[in-house]
Amino acid sequence: MELFDTHCHLDIDECFPDWAEQLARARAVGLSAMLLPGVTRRGWPGMLTMARQHQGLYAAPGLHPMYLARHSEADLAALDAIATEPQVLAIGEIGLDYYHANADRQAQQRLFEAQLLIARRHELPILLHVRKAHDQVLATLRRKHFPFGGIVHAYNGSLQQAEAFIKLGFLIAVGGAVTWERSRKIRATAQALPLDCLTLETDAPDIPIAGQTGKRNLPEHILAICQALAVLRGEAPAELARQTTANARRLLRLD
Numbered sequence: 374m375e376l377f378d379t380h381c382h383l384d385i386d387e388c389f390p391d392w393a394e395q396l397a398r399a400r401a402v403g404l405s406a407m408l409l410p411g412v413t414r415r416g417w418p419g420m421l422t423m424a425r426q427h428q429g430l431y432a433a434p435g436l437h438p439m440y441l442a443r444h445s446e447a448d449l450a451a452l453d454a455i456a457t458e459p460q461v462l463a464i465g466e467i468g469l470d471y472y473h474a475n476a477d478r479q480a481q482q483r484l485f486e487a488q489l490l491i492a493r494r495h496e497l498p499i500l501l502h503v504r505k506a507h508d509q510v511l512a513t514l515r516r517k518h519f520p521f522g523g524i525v526h527a528y529n530g531s532l533q534q535a536e537a538f539i540k541l542g543f544l545i546a547v548g549g550a551v552t553w554e555r556s557r558k559i560r561a562t563a564q565a566l567p568l569d570c571l572t573l574e575t576d577a578p579d580i581p582i583a584g585q586t587g588k589r590n591l592p593e594h595i596l597a598i599c600q601a602l603a604v605l606r607g608e609a610p611a612e613l614a615r616q617t618t619a620n621a622r623r624l625l626r627l628d
């Protein structure tokens with residue numbers, strides 16, 4: 374098995390005080406690489422340190438659209454400065470989140486576009502967080518002619534929207550939701566898309582796998598996610614792991 378988790382918050386101390394043990398357990402089931410997504414500026418130094426010290430760990434610093442109140446204008450300059458670090462393979466997690474009715478959509482849009490500019494300047498792909506705003510994100514990417522592609526994390530849009538992201542150079546990330554019988558739309562989309570457009574992710578400590586409701590999600594569950602997707606698609610888990618890892622490496626220009 375060679376698994377690449379393209380979205381894992383292993384660097385968040387409060388969630389993973391036992392991160393070294395959790396990383397070892399994930400490696401024991403076949404994890405070879407992991408992309409750590411940014412949430413706020415405060416988390417970037419720890420994330421970069423972790424990526425520097427551990428083989429196969431990489432960073433995607435950025436300002437998450439759900440935490441607008443914690444970001445400042447100065448954070449954008451700081452992001453521009455650290456984007457040159459060799460461990461930084463993408464800018465993330467960035468995007469639009471319209472899930473909460475009172476979300477400040479204009480402020481999210483400004484933040485998203487400012488970070489798209491930074492990604493473009495450094496020729497980096499982006500790690501997208503999108504809820505109930507897939508068409509708006511697609512429209513923004515088209516309007517800005519963003520050429521470096523990226524990964525759509527915890528994909529929950531329609532099949533048509535997934536195909537539109539793929540046309541723009543994006544991979545669709547499949548996570549814990551695919552293990553849940555009731556996630557019909559997500560499962561149908563993960564089944565229908567070509568294998569060379571998919572990546573696997575845990576989003577640990579979030580999005581528990583089936584049977585683990587209320588528990589902290591763990592990096593080692595990347596294997597269960599790979600196995601659930603393999604059953605759904607009628608493919609061998611090892612082949613699925615190999616191909617999704619190759620997809621992530623290609624997109625993140627690790628090869």
Ligand SMILES: [Zn+2]
Pocket residue numbers: 380382410466576
């Ligand atoms: Zn996340």
